[in-house]
Amino acid sequence: MFETTHALAGAALGSLAGGPVSAFAVGLASHAVLDAIPHWDYRTVPAAVVDVLVGAVAVGAAAAQAADPAPVIAGAVGAVLPDVEVALKALGRWPWRLFYPSHTGRLPHPAAPLPWGVLTQLAVAAAALLAL
Numbered sequence: 001m002f003e004t005t006h007a008l009a010g011a012a013l014g015s016l017a018g019g020p021v022s023a024f025a026v027g028l029a030s031h032a033v034l035d036a037i038p039h040w041d042y043r044t045v046p047a048a049v050v051d052v053l054v055g056a057v058a059v060g061a062a063a064a065q066a067a068d069p070a071p072v073i074a075g076a077v078g079a080v081l082p083d084v085e086v087a088l089k090a091l092g093r094w095p096w097r098l099f100y101p102s103h104t105g106r107l108p109h110p111a112a113p114l115p116w117g118v119l120t121q122l123a124v125a126a127a128a129l130l131a132l
């Protein structure tokens with residue numbers, strides 16, 4: 001799933017979590033839930049760079065609007081953190097096996113073709129924006 005989608009969902013959940021530590025934990029757990037939603041993933045570095053930048057700007061804007069930005073940011077960081085291993089593996093900089101359950105096949109990570117695989121993510125992002 002796109003990092004922007006993960007980040008917005010994590011930010012929204014984090015804003016409801018009550019503090020930065022619980023927000024981080026909820027964001028981390030949300031990654032597996034979102035990965036279980038059928039989605040389409042890009043496979044290029046330029047797309048990843050754009051996605052990460054868009055996600056960072058969106059979370060920054062959400063945090064700037066929040067009464068307490070720490071849980072918003074912590075939730076977003078927890079939500080995107082699992083994909084760091086995927087990015088590093090793709091770049092040949094992760095010498096270990098993938099760890100996060102939805103990346104190892106221990107939890108579902110279904111693909112969906114275009115346009116459905118993007119529409120599912122837009123729905124999640126829209127729900128997160130409404131919750132923020």
Ligand SMILES: [Zn+2]
Nearest residue numbers: 001035082083
């Ligand atoms: Zn992932």
